[in-house]
Each structure stands twice: as structure tokens, then as C-alpha cells.
Amino acid sequence: MKYYAGIDLGGTFIKCGIVDEEGHILSKEKIPTGRERPYGEIARDMAQLAAGLAGRAGVPAGGLTAAGIGSPGIVDSARGIIVYNNNIGWKKVPLAAEVRKHLGVPVYATNDANAAALGESFAGTAKKFHSCVFVTLGTGVGGGIVADGALLEGNRSAGAEIGHMVIRAGGEKCTCGRKGCFEAYASATALIRQTKRAMEKDRASALWKIASTLDDVDGKTAFDGARMGDRTAEKVVKNYVAYLAEGLTNLANIFRPDAIVLGGGVCAEGEALLAPLRRKLNRMLYGGTKYAPVELLAASLGNDAGLVGAAHFAQQRAEEA
Amino acid sequence: MKYYAGIDLGGTFIKCGIVDEEGHILSKEKIPTGRERPYGEIARDMAQLAAGLAGRAGVPAGGLTAAGIGSPGIVDSARGIIVYNNNIGWKKVPLAAEVRKHLGVPVYATNDANAAALGESFAGTAKKFHSCVFVTLGTGVGGGIVADGALLEGNRSAGAEIGHMVIRAGGEKCTCGRKGCFEAYASATALIRQTKRAMEKDRASALWKIASTLDDVDGKTAFDGARMGDRTAEKVVKNYVAYLAEGLTNLANIFRPDAIVLGGGVCAEGEALLAPLRRKLNRMLYGGTKYAPVELLAASLGNDAGLVGAAHFAQQRAEEA
Numbered sequence: 235m236k237y238y239a240g241i242d243l244g245g246t247f248i249k250c251g252i253v254d255e256e257g258h259i260l261s262k263e264k265i266p267t268g269r270e271r272p273y274g275e276i277a278r279d280m281a282q283l284a285a286g287l288a289g290r291a292g293v294p295a296g297g298l299t300a301a302g303i304g305s306p307g308i309v310d311s312a313r314g315i316i317v318y319n320n321n322i323g324w325k326k327v328p329l330a331a332e333v334r335k336h337l338g339v340p341v342y343a344t345n346d347a348n349a350a351a352l353g354e355s356f357a358g359t360a361k362k363f364h365s366c367v368f369v370t371l372g373t374g375v376g377g378g379i380v381a382d383g384a385l386l387e388g389n390r391s392a393g394a395e396i397g398h399m400v401i402r403a404g405g406e407k408c409t410c411g412r413k414g415c416f417e418a419y420a421s422a423t424a425l426i427r428q429t430k431r432a433m434e435k436d437r438a439s440a441l442w443k444i445a446s447t448l449d450d451v452d453g454k455t456a457f458d459g460a461r462m463g464d465r466t467a468e469k470v471v472k473n474y475v476a477y478l479a480e481g482l483t484n485l486a487n488i489f490r491p492d493a494i495v496l497g498g499g500v501c502a503e504g505e506a507l508l509a510p511l512r513r514k515l516n517r518m519l520y521g522g523t524k525y526a527p528v529e530l531l532a533a534s535l536g537n538d539a540g541l542v543g544a545a546h547f548a549q550q551r552a553e554e555a
Numbered sequence: 556m557k558y559y560a561g562i563d564l565g566g567t568f569i570k571c572g573i574v575d576e577e578g579h580i581l582s583k584e585k586i587p588t589g590r591e592r593p594y595g596e597i598a599r600d601m602a603q604l605a606a607g608l609a610g611r612a613g614v615p616a617g618g619l620t621a622a623g624i625g626s627p628g629i630v631d632s633a634r635g636i637i638v639y640n641n642n643i644g645w646k647k648v649p650l651a652a653e654v655r656k657h658l659g660v661p662v663y664a665t666n667d668a669n670a671a672a673l674g675e676s677f678a679g680t681a682k683k684f685h686s687c688v689f690v691t692l693g694t695g696v697g698g699g700i701v702a703d704g705a706l707l708e709g710n711r712s713a714g715a716e717i718g719h720m721v722i723r724a725g726g727e728k729c730t731c732g733r734k735g736c737f738e739a740y741a742s743a744t745a746l747i748r749q750t751k752r753a754m755e756k757d758r759a760s761a762l763w764k765i766a767s768t769l770d771d772v773d774g775k776t777a778f779d780g781a782r783m784g785d786r787t788a789e790k791v792v793k794n795y796v797a798y799l800a801e802g803l804t805n806l807a808n809i810f811r812p813d814a815i816v817l818g819g820g821v822c823a824e825g826e827a828l829l830a831p832l833r834r835k836l837n838r839m840l841y842g843g844t845k846y847a848p849v850e851l852l853a854a855s856l857g858n859d860a861g862l863v864g865a866a867h868f869a870q871q872r873a874e875e876a
Contacts, residue, residue, distance in 0.1 A: 364710070480721045487720060489707075492710050525629065
């Protein structure tokens with residue numbers, strides 16, 4: 235059995251796990267990122283954390299085959315360089331090489347959404363499928379595409395920016411500069427904006443009982459209101475689901491994957507979100523659902539998807555090397 | 556040197572060529588499809604045409620390694636079955652097996668837009684690139700995706716339906732049942748509809764000098780009017796280019812290919828179409844053009860793309876087998 239370290243770099247925490255070649259986590263831990271520090275210190279912490287966890291998992295010294303890092307931002311996976319990370323404020327940081335210096339095994343890096351996609355595909359909800367599109371609904375809409383077990387990263391790993399697919403030309407402004415991006419309608423941020431707008435228009439809505447001020451609105455508010463039977467909340471949810479379904483159907487028609495996997499906080503709604511989405515997707519899917527159906531699933535690894543995927547990414551790259 | 560037959564099946568003509576392993580066409584010919592006939596007869600014609608052309612090209616008897624067919628509709632490429640072809644009226648036709656019976660070599664089949672994509676990627680305008688998205692602007696909007704030299708066909712070859720990506724939710728009705736598909740804005744059919752609508756609203760437009768009745772409008776009319784300086788025509792072209800750019804930028808952000816290749820009749824406009832499209836694409840591309848630029852190119856193989864690609868598809872599958 236071979237063992238890999240999977241590292242999930244976030245703006246607040248660094249999560250690390252020792253993962254075997256079948257995707258089982260043997261040990262894991264998280265430490266604060268301390269993102270204001272020089273990257274060299276952060277890289278050293280990553281290596282120490284991985285080495286310590288390997289020992290704790292009973293992996294003998296020198297028993298780690300490789301390590302993988304999932305990082306936010308644009309990551310040049312062929313070179314292990316964090317090209318641009320808005321979150322931590324990095325530009326062209328040779329993170330993989332830096333961690334390798336301390337850890338002494340090959341280190342690889344990929345984008346965090348790609349890592350999560352690979353994790354769900356290899357060891358999570360999409361394990362039995364050949365191909366999947368992973369869509370994470372958070373501050374933005376991130377994505378990862380897995381075909382025949384491998385990531386489709388695009389030229390210099392700059393692809394899979396599925397949040398920046400316009401679904402309503404001329405619509406909501408997006409942070410990327412375009413108007414009408416999927417992200418501007420389907421992210422948790424977008425849902426919160428939509429909920430606030432609806433509340434401002436309807437002072438009598440039960441939504442005001444769930445969130446007493448607009449600042450208290452989160453991605454759950456509208457779903458909670460809809461469960462209480464509030465008409466305004468129902469409309470917000472219906473509208474959100476409709477746009478989300480448009481984007482997911484686009485991805486289904488473009489990739490025709492075996493499955494679409496939804497991750498991110500909004501997914502905690504479970505079937506309240508998935509059931510109506512599935513109906514819409516199946517109704518809109520090009521050519522219908524008989525010939526090549528597309529499953530719609532919730533992610534199952536939660537916060538571990540990133541580190542499991544990062545470890546598997548390292549496994550794939552180490553095997554190719 | 557190995558030789559392959561490439562067959563491009565259309566509703567009106569069957570085109571066939573003998574293609575060497577480097578993508579050069581040694582001989583080619585087209586014959587009427589006679590689509591009302593049983594598929595067995597059409598398959599026999601395909602085999603006879605290929606065998607005859609091989610002889611004419613000086614390929615010795617038994618010198619063909621394999622044959623490939625590009626067919627409109629949904630093609631299950633793993634089984635060589637035409638699942639559904641609206642154009643010829645076929646359902647579940649085992650075309651590859653039927654042609655093989657007569658030709659005596661392995662026969663493979665894929666969708667015609669996929670074949671054209673592979674042709675342009677292997678021997679055409681995208682030859683020097685690793686990955687490309689091929690977009691054909693005709694009656695509909697078809698597509699083919701090539702990554703590292705291989706087609707991305709999706710589950711049961713049902714993917715790459717890029718025309719059925721909604722770019723304006725709630726917009727123009729599409730033949731697929733959704734509203735606002737890329738195809739409903741960017742196909743030649745859509746351009747003709749947009750031109751006619753503009754003419755109906757402006758009886759003084761110079762477009763009426765180019766097309767004296769609405770029935771005379773084609774995909775060239777608006778571009779011709781714009782070249783004459785007609786304001787209404789310029790608006791039609793500007794609007795068409797804007798929607799086309801939205802869809803192409805989506806594909807660029809999703810796949811981040813080295814190149815996007817445009818094919819189909821509308822492409823005859825050349826730089827009148829490509830130059831403004833390129834400006835828009837470069838302005839909207841996620842993360843800008845510095846890190847991983849995306850080239851926008853016109854297809855270069857014209858009507859031969861399908862048969863060259865079909866032959867190369869056969870080459871790839873035969874090498875895998």
C-alpha cells in the first residue's frame with residue numbers, strides 16, 4: 235500500500251491528511267494558515283504537518299510516496315506554481331518546490347476546486363462513475379471536470395472556470411467584468427443578494443422573522459422561509475433553482491458526464507434543492523434522459539474532498555512521472 | 556505508411572477520401588446519398604466507393620488499415636451505431652458493422668462535427684495546438700472538443716452539444732425546447748432571422764437592395780449590407796457578433812483550449828467576422844489573455860475536414876484496438 239499527503243490550503247486553515255492509495259484517510263489535522271507570513275514559512279508548516287501526520291498514522295519514515303496541494307486561485311499544475319491567489323495575496327509562488335525542500339518527496343499542486351472534484355470522483359459520491367462535473371456553490375461558483383478519472387484542467391490549468399459562463403447575456407454584473415455569469419446567479423453570494431432584494435420589496439415577508447436585519451441573511455434564509463410557506467421566500471428559491479438548473483443543464487449538454495456533483499454550503503439543503511433541480515435538468519437535457527442520463531448528486535466528502543483529491547492528484551502525477 | 560478511408564455522410568452526398576497517416580488526402584470523390592434507400596444499400600455504396608478510391612490512389616488490395624465515418628446525429632462511437640439521425644431518418648443503425656461486412660477492414664463512426672473537429676486539429680488550422688474547441692455555424696451550432704489530440708465525446712458520445720448552452724435565459728426559443736440557446740443566436744439560421752426582423756422594421760434599409768424579398772435573405776446579407784455602410788445591417792452584424800462572442804468566451808473559460816476554430820458558412824466572412832470577435836473574446840476572457848491566451852481561427856480544411864477527421868478517428872481507434 236502506498237501513502238500520500240493531501241493538503242488543502244485555505245485563507246484561514248491549512249488542512250492536511252494522510253491518504254492511502256484507495257482514498258482512505260488515515261490521519262488528519264488542521265492548523266491556522268497565517269496568510270500574512272512569507273510563503274516559505276507556510277510551506278515549511280505544510281511539510282511539518284504532513285510529516286507529523288504520517289508518523290501518527292504509522293507510516294514509516296520515508297513511507298510517503300508524494301504530496302499534493304489544493305490551492306485557491308490559478309495554479310499551474312505542470313509546474314506546481316500558484317500563479318495568482320487573490321485570497322492569500324500570492325503571485326507566482328513556487329509552492330510545490332518549496333514544500334518539497336522540507337518534505338523530501340515529490341510535491342504537486344492543483345486548484346482547490348479541481349482537487350475537490352478529483353476527491354469526489356475517486357473516493358466520494360461519484361466513485362462509481364467514469365466522468366463527472368463538480369460544481370461548488372460558495373462565495374463564487376467553482377468547478378472541476380473529471381473524465382476517465384483524470385482532471386481536465388485546460389491550457390496551463392486555466393480552464394474549468396464554469397462560474398464564468400454567461401447564462402443571461404446582459405444580466406447581473408459579475409466580478410469578472412462580464413454580465414450574466416452563472417456565478418452571479420447561482421453562488422451563495424448571489425442567493426443572499428436575491429434574498430435581500432426580495433425582503434426589501436416585501437416588508438411583511440416571514441423572511442424578516444428568520445433574519446431580523448439584512449446583515450443576518452445567509453444562504454439558508456430563503457430555504458428556511460420557503461419551508462415556513464412564505465410566498466416571497468418560495469419565489470426566491472424557485473428563481474434561484476431555475477438559474478442554477480440552466481447552468482447545470484449547459485454543463486450536462488457540453489460534457490454529457492455520468493454525473494454532476496454539487497458541493498458548497500448551499501448543498502446542505504439536500505433534496506429541497508436537489509429534487510426540483512433534478513426535475514428541471516431532466517426536462518431540459520438535450521435529447522432527453524433515455525439514451526445517456528446524467529445523475530445529479532450531492533458531494534459526500536464535505537471538507538475532506540479537497541485533501542483526498544489533492545492526495546489522489548499526487549498519486550496520479552507520481553505514477554505518470 | 557498506413558492508409559485510411561474517411562467517409563463523410565451527408566443528407567445529400569457521401570464524400571469519401573483515402574487519407575494517409577499524416578492526414579494527406581490521396582484521392583477523393585462524392586456520390587449522392589440516396590437517403591430514401593435502406594441503410595444496407597448506402598453502406599454497400601460507402602464500401603465500394605472507399606475500395607475504388609483506394610485502388611485509384613495506388614493503395615494495394617488489403618492496404619487499407621481501417622475506415623472512419625462521420626455522420627450527422629447522435630453516434631455511439633464505441634459501438635459504431637447511428638443512434639438517431641434526423642436528417643436521413645435513421646434510428647439505431649449499425650452502420651460501422653454494415654460497411655465492414657463489405658469493406659473487410661475495421662470501421663469506426665463518430666458524429667460529423669466531432670470528425671470535423673478532429674480533422675482541423677490533426678491536419679488543419681489547429682494542427683500546432685494541443686487542444687481546440689471547434690464550433691460550426693450552420694443550420695445549427697455544432698461542436699467538437701479535442702484535448703491532447705483526442706475527442707471528448709461524453710457519455711455514449713452524447714456530449715459536445717455546445718449549441719444547446721443557454722446564453723440568455725428566457726430568450727429566443729430553441730428547437731431543443733429551451734429558451735436562449737447559443738444556437739438560437741449564433742447559427743446561420745439565427746443570423747437570417749435577425750436580418751429579416753431588422754428589414755421588416757426598416758423598409759428604407761439598403762438590405763432591401765441586396766435581398767429584394769425576405770426569402771432571398773441568407774447568412775451573407777447582413778455582412779454585405781454592413782460593407783455598404785447601411786446602419787441597420789451594421790446593427791444586425793454587431794448584435795450577432797456580440798452573442799457569438801458570449802458563447803465563444805464561455806467555451807474559452809470552460810475549456811481554456813489553445814484555440815477556438817470556427818467553421819460553417821458564416822466563416823466565409825473571414826476577418827470581417829473574426830477581428831471584432833477576437834477583440835471581444837480577448838476582453839472578456841477570464842483572467843485576461845496574458846497567462847493562457849486562446850487563439851481564434853477560421854477552419855482551413857473546408858469540406859474536407861469531415862473526411863480527414865473521420866479517417867484520423869479510424870486511425871486512433873485502430874491503434875487503440
